[in-house]
Amino acid sequence: MDSTERDEAARAFLADFRSMSTFGATTGGGVDRQAGTAADGQTRNWFRGLVEGHGFEVRYDAVGNQFALLELVPGVPYVAMGSHLDSQPLGGRFDGAYGVLAAAHAAIRLRAALADASAPAFNIAVINWFNEEGCRFKPSMMGSAVFTGKLPVEQVLATTDPRGTTVREALESIGTVGDFGLEVAAYLEIHIEQGRSLEDHGLSIGLVESTWGANKYEFVVHGEQAHTGATVIADRHDALLGASLLVAAAREIADEFSTDEHAVITSCGEFTVFPNSPVVVASRVDLLVDLRSTDHDVLAAADAELHRRVAAIEERADVSIERGAEHIWASKAYDASGMALAAAAAEELGLTYGTVRTLAGHDSTNMKDIVPTIMLFVPSVDGISHNEKELTRDEDMLAGVDLLTEVLRRVVGGDFVAGG
Amino acid sequence: MDSTERDEAARAFLADFRSMSTFGATTGGGVDRQAGTAADGQTRNWFRGLVEGHGFEVRYDAVGNQFALLELVPGVPYVAMGSHLDSQPLGGRFDGAYGVLAAAHAAIRLRAALADASAPAFNIAVINWFNEEGCRFKPSMMGSAVFTGKLPVEQVLATTDPRGTTVREALESIGTVGDFGLEVAAYLEIHIEQGRSLEDHGLSIGLVESTWGANKYEFVVHGEQAHTGATVIADRHDALLGASLLVAAAREIADEFSTDEHAVITSCGEFTVFPNSPVVVASRVDLLVDLRSTDHDVLAAADAELHRRVAAIEERADVSIERGAEHIWASKAYDASGMALAAAAAEELGLTYGTVRTLAGHDSTNMKDIVPTIMLFVPSVDGISHNEKELTRDEDMLAGVDLLTEVLRRVVGGDFVAGG
Incomplete structure (x- = not known):
């Protein structure tokens, strides 16, 4: 991209981020989009409209995971990126949502860049995982747990919230459920840090080396x-x-x-x-x-x-x-070659980075157990999270999208796992 | 009363107690009749029907206190007895309800006994105080607090439950509210002990000497x-x-x-x-x-x-x-002459008794600050209370009604406070 294209891409991301943050917006500057509520459904529908406008196809699986598919080459496997659009009650507008939107923009940018290059080794999917937060329906990371075979789908669909509504009923009420399935070759996720280590060390990017x-x-x-x-x-x-x-x-x-x-x-x-x-x-x-x-x-x-x-x-x-x-x-490491790939990408873009551990669970905690996975963090101001005051600065969000795009380019090009 | 009449009166009390306990009955043997709920309203309507069948007139004041009036002599002041028909969630069926029903039966018995005696010095009122329990709407002892001038009626009517329903709305929804007022010359209350001291000492009756x-x-x-x-x-x-x-x-x-x-x-x-x-x-x-x-x-x-x-x-x-x-x-004493009157009545009936203090608040805690008041306890098995397993034995309930009737006879005859 030239600098005009970069500015345009940055403006587009920030405009979409602002639109997205209006769904379930709270007076304190956060969002309340608990899984399977009307606000969660509205956000999912907004996201569907956004990516369909860019040529993605949208599908749902039995537990409400939302797949936005960008087919670049018919028949080759998919590299998936994702996070979640649901939130805590009175949660922040960055947690999860930033990662889903960053993934969509990275895919859109890469497709534009690939238009006049060689055929990629993979297609791209952006996944909005159902119920990462686990506040209304327990446990957390529910959608990715079903996808990775850690929880049986029937058990999850029968899980009730405190009022007795089942996951099945909640998903039917918001209409985002289906029978889609996807084979994934590798998984990338970017998320806000929800801690202070990047900010304390003055770094733009965290390469997640392990879960606690x-x-x-x-x-x-x-x-x-x-x-x-x-x-x-x-x-x-x-x-x-x-x-x-x-x-x-x-x-x-x-x-x-x-x-x-x-x-x-x-x-x-x-x-x-x-x-x-x-x-x-x-x-x-x-x-x-x-x-x-x-x-x-x-x-x-x-x-x-x-x-x-x-x-x-x-x-x-x-x-x-x-x-x-x-x-x-158990404490578990992320793929070392993926960390090296992300570090090389950050260096190419001139972004400061360091390795971090994640205290919180993420959907990548599940995905890394079934496919090679790369997890990236961007800074959170004062480490505040699960709070309406949660904040990641625009320049940090944009640096994250830039890096995710470059990492995706390398992964789709076959630098991380062998292509189809 | 002769022994046939006594048996008949005991059977009538226990039958009414069983009927009353069906309102808001829980599967665990207790009741759930929180103030101003449908179950509370049903119990109040049942009580109205019961006492109207015995010739009482029923009135309500602005905060939903229910007054059952038995006029013996037109124009003379009232001696009031009372307690409350509301309960805790999953509460016992004796707490409060026993005292209201005992008071009604004491009044009915005394009227029968007085039929061929001299004119009494007082009329009789039985009061079912609104919201003694204070679980849905705080504070507890709400109705008697308004009656005794300790809480302003407008403040109480605007008090909300956790869902935002006001006392005013709850009272209107169950239809038991009015503008009645009553001047009371003395107040009597009988209640289950909700502790073990009577049971531990093998006593039938507690004469309450002070609040904690x-x-x-x-x-x-x-x-x-x-x-x-x-x-x-x-x-x-x-x-x-x-x-x-x-x-x-x-x-x-x-x-x-x-x-x-x-x-x-x-x-x-x-x-x-x-x-x-x-x-x-x-x-x-x-x-x-x-x-x-x-x-x-x-x-x-x-x-x-x-x-x-x-x-x-x-x-x-x-x-x-x-x-x-x-x-x-503050810890406060009940009227000493009232305790002496109740002790003499218990001796006349051959009932064992002792003095006790009440840890719990009761409507008499409010009433004793404005009129001479007598508070009586009957035993609670194992001291269990605010629990579906709360139990007072039939013979203890009946002994309490006998004593309350005798105490009422003396008070209505002018032995406690000067008649009108």
């Missing part, structure tokens, strides 16, 4: 419903006390088990009290606790300590604590 | 929404951690500040997390904390410790804790 290991547990604390006024302390089986002690213990474990080399991060994001009435001792609390670390042994030690403490808390609060579903994923 | 002092606080813990996976511990402002530490601190204070003579009881019954998504650090938690004690000085020391700890928790969790509305009521 994570152990996620659903706990149910069982107490006994009683009158808060009339029931003496000795007679109480207070589920809220038990659950609160578990939240405090999780933080203490993060503080105690982090080493100089490896941090332990613990969280509790969901915590629901029953019956939650002002004058009633809680009979039950459902909560999620997760532990993450880059190091397997550190994570295992922290995990053992958590379970030791559960027993002590049961005694202290005179409750029983049941461990329900768990999701465990 | 209670300090109730609404706290809002303000944190900052963030991604649970990607946000390092040092960057977190975790409202859920702050709120959990507050729950744990409240329990520690109960343990530390209870003395041999005076217990401190602390509770947190309502605890709501925002946005409550699995992968989001909580931005806000709303919670209620209350401290209760029979001793003013012990309560004050415990309260000071709670507020000292709030400051430490703000620092530990890097959050700010805002104190919202508070409800403070």
Whole structure:
């Protein structure tokens, strides 16, 4: 591209980004597009219109993953790029959405560049994965988990939100479901960092070298419903006390088990009290606790300590604590040759870059287990994420699209995996 | 009454109690009749039909208190008895409802007994107070608070439930609202104990000598929404951690500040997390904390410790804790002459009795501040309350109705307060 074309491409990306951010927009500058809601459906339809206008064909699979297909050479396999357009409640407008739009623009730019070059080795698909966030329907990364065979589709379609609506019903209500399937040769994803390491080091691009290991547990604390006024302390089986002690213990474990080399991060994001009435001792609390670390042994030690403490808390609060579903994923590396390819592309474009680890899960966490995968980050201001104040600067978004385009060019040209 | 009449009266009470317990009945043997719901409305209409069949007239005041009036002598003042027909979600079928039905039966029995005696000094009103429980609309004891001038009616009518429905709308939807007012000369209430002291001492009747002092606080813990996976511990402002530490601190204070003579009881019954998504650090938690004690000085020391700890928790969790509305009521004695009257009545009937304090608030807690009041308890099996398993045995319920009838006879005869 010459500089006029570059300016035009940048303007087009930023204009599309602004349009996209109006769907589910919140007054605080973020978006609320939980999976399968009307706002999610509107965003998906907008995206369909956008890419169809550029000659893509749009298809859906049984779990609502949205595939935008750009066929360059009939019959050759596909390189896929993607992320997700759904959001947290009161989430930011960059998380996921940036990556989907960046992928579409990278594909559009590459097709223009290829118009007068040799035939590419691959076709291109841009995927908007269903329900990456996992707030309305659990677990997170649902669409890519089904696509990669980690979750059975029937189980996922029968999963209900807190009001009892199933995934199947939600997908039918927004009309973005089908029976499409796609064979993918390689996968690329770009995402905002949601942390501060790029910003702290003054870098434009992060090459993701591994995911952190994570152990996620659903706990149910069982107490006994009683009158808060009339029931003496000795007679109480207070589920809220038990659950609160578990939240405090999780933080203490993060503080105690982090080493100089490896941090332990613990969280509790969901915590629901029953019956939650002002004058009633809680009979039950459902909560999620997760532990993450880059190091397997550190994570295992922290995990053992958590379970030791559960027993002590049961005694202290005179409750029983049941461990329900768990999701465990080990710390796992991304493809080293993909990182080298991305580093060479960044150097060619004169972009500063470094290697990073991702604490958060992404759809590429699933995809890297089935195909060679490259994961790229752009900076997040102050590392703020899952928050309406989430921000990635225009120049960082544009640098990311430039790099993704160059990486895609190399991958489609056969530099990463052998072509069809 | 002769023994046939007594048997007939007992059967009638138990039959009415069973009918009443079908409204809002839960599968666990309790009831769910939160204030202003359809189930509350149905119970109120059933009660209206019951007492109208016995010749009472039913009226409502502006806040939905239901007055069943039994005029014995035109023009003389009223002695009121009452309690509440609303319940906790998944509450027991005795709490409140027993007292309303016992009062109606006591009035019906006394009228029959008076038929061939001298003219009584008072008429009789049975009051079903609106929203004693305070779970759907806060605060508790709402109807009696308005009646006794402690809360302004307009403020109460504008109070909303978590879905935004106002008290005014809820009352209009169930149709039990009016503009009635009543001057009351004395107030009697009978209630289940919701504790174990009567059962532990093998007593049939409790004469309530005082309320416990209670300090109730609404706290809002303000944190900052963030991604649970990607946000390092040092960057977190975790409202859920702050709120959990507050729950744990409240329990520690109960343990530390209870003395041999005076217990401190602390509770947190309502605890709501925002946005409550699995992968989001909580931005806000709303919670209620209350401290209760029979001793003013012990309560004050415990309260000071709670507020000292709030400051430490703000620092530990890097959050700010805002104190919202508070409800403070001092430990306060019931009328000593009323206790003596009830003790004499119990002796005449051969019922075992003792003095007790009430940890829980009751409508009589409000009424005793404006008129001479007598509060009676019957035993609760295992002290279980605000629970579907709440149970008071038939013989204990019947003994309570017998005693309330005898106490009413004496009060209506002018033995407690001067007649009109």
